[in-house]
Amino acid sequence: MTDPNQFEPFLLAYQDMVFTTALRLLGNEAEAEDVSQEVFLKAWSHFPSISGSPSAGGWLKTVTRNLCLNHLQRHRARWTAFSDLPGPEGDPLPVEIPIAETQILTMLSEEQRRIVETALERLPDHQRVPLVLYHFEDLDYADIAGELGISVSKVKTDIFRGREALRKKLQPTRADLGF
Amino acid sequence: MNGRRQPEDNMEIWADTVLRQVPARRAPATLATRVLGEIRTRQVSPWYRQPWRTWSISLQATTAGLTVALLVLMVWGWMSWDWSRGVEFTLGFVPHLFSSVATTLGHLLGALWLVLLHVGGWIFIGSLAVLATAWVATLGLGTTCWRLATGHR
Numbered sequence: 001m002t003d004p005n006q007f008e009p010f011l012l013a014y015q016d017m018v019f020t021t022a023l024r025l026l027g028n029e030a031e032a033e034d035v036s037q038e039v040f041l042k043a044w045s046h047f048p049s050i051s052g053s054p055s056a057g058g059w060l061k062t063v064t065r066n067l068c069l070n071h072l073q074r075h076r077a078r079w080t081a082f083s084d085l086p087g088p089e090g091d092p093l094p095v096e097i098p099i100a101e102t103q104i105l106t107m108l109s110e111e112q113r114r115i116v117e118t119a120l121e122r123l124p125d126h127q128r129v130p131l132v133l134y135h136f137e138d139l140d141y142a143d144i145a146g147e148l149g150i151s152v153s154k155v156k157t158d159i160f161r162g163r164e165a166l167r168k169k170l171q172p173t174r175a176d177l178g179f
Numbered sequence: 180m181n182g183r184r185q186p187e188d189n190m191e192i193w194a195d196t197v198l199r200q201v202p203a204r205r206a207p208a209t210l211a212t213r214v215l216g217e218i219r220t221r222q223v224s225p226w227y228r229q230p231w232r233t234w235s236i237s238l239q240a241t242t243a244g245l246t247v248a249l250l251v252l253m254v255w256g257w258m259s260w261d262w263s264r265g266v267e268f269t270l271g272f273v274p275h276l277f278s279s280v281a282t283t284l285g286h287l288l289g290a291l292w293l294v295l296l297h298v299g300g301w302i303f304i305g306s307l308a309v310l311a312t313a314w315v316a317t318l319g320l321g322t323t324c325w326r327l328a329t330g331h332r
Contacts, residue, residue: 004218011211019206033210040214045230107200117201135198163194170197 007047011040014057018064024132025068027121035071039064065137069147072125119169127162130155 018039022032042063043050050056120128133139133147141159145152221229231239295303 004215004222007218008211008215011214015206015210016203019210020203023204029207033207033213036206036210037213037217040210041217044214044218045233113200113202116197120198120201131194131198135195160190163190166194166197 006051007044010043010047010051010056014043014060015040017057018060021061021064021136022068024120024136025065025129026071027123027125027128031071035064035067038067042067061137065133065147069129072129115170116166119166122169123162123165127158127165130158131162131166134159 015036019032019036022035022039023029026032026035039060043060046059050059053059120131123131130144130148133144134141139147141152141155144155148155226234226238231242234242
């Protein structure tokens with residue numbers, strides 16, 4: 001059995017990455033901490049095989065993602081048999097306001113990053129999760145659809161709505177951001 | 180954005196640029212304490228309450244061997260059992276203290292066995308299908324009621 005003293009440096013090295021991934025997917029600090037604990041307890045029971053492995057970070061990320069999605073499906077039941085039905089915002093897609101080439105590569109200030117972070121956390125699950133899986137976890141539409149058990153078109157719609165919602169929430173600072 | 184995916188439009192590039200600038204969050208100080216505390220608690224708990232994969236190799240081998248032996252025994256018992264002798268024979272092994280109860284149960288089960296033998300396979304399978312459907316319907320109704328009551332979708 002692994003000595004906790006050997007496990008501690010591993011835990012300290014990866015805890016920020018695991019917690020950040022969980023927080024982005026769950027949008028709730030307490031739940032992210034619970035899931036992170038579960039991830040590291042799994043890592044502890046597999047520690048002989050993953051310690052020293054160059055893929056340990058990837059293993060932790062995959063386990064974190066899977067546990068977060070399980071948690072969401074078990075406790076919030078967002079992607080059940082009804083997930084493909086139009087929701088409260090099941091109206092036609094909003095008209096996209098085009099973004100000019102000069103506006104897309106913007107460096108954010110510290111304050112603006114905090115605003116983006118808060119806006120992301122406050123997005124509803126069904127918009128935030130596909131958005132995070134797409135932009136942070138680098139999954140493509142088909143992979144996300146498979147993970148969430150929904151159609152590819154629903155994934156595209158949710159991501160589109162997520163980006164639009166993010167943009168709307170950032171609107172008060174658009175002048176500061178330069179778009 | 181990774182190399183294998185081409186952005187579809189400016190909106191995607193904008194979102195990617197903005198989101199990638201969101202810094203990683205520091206894990207709360209309580210996380211490491213909680214994890215290490217839980218590990219130490221698990222370490223002092225008895226071996227049989229810990230995950231099987233953390234048991235010693237000899238224990239893993241013994242339990243795996245016993246499980247395989249049990250399965251082999253069950254399959255051998257199933258295949259070598261004389262099913263034509265019915266259920267009453269089985270209950271004949273029950274100690275004499277319970278012989279009257281055992282005999283009654285044996286007669287009842289024997290009668291049930293005879294009924295099953297004579298009603299035909301389709302009726303038996305149909306009955307099982309009705310029971311399974313009722314069970315699934317009960318689960319489905321229960322789940323729907325629970326979701327409606329708790330507001331879960």
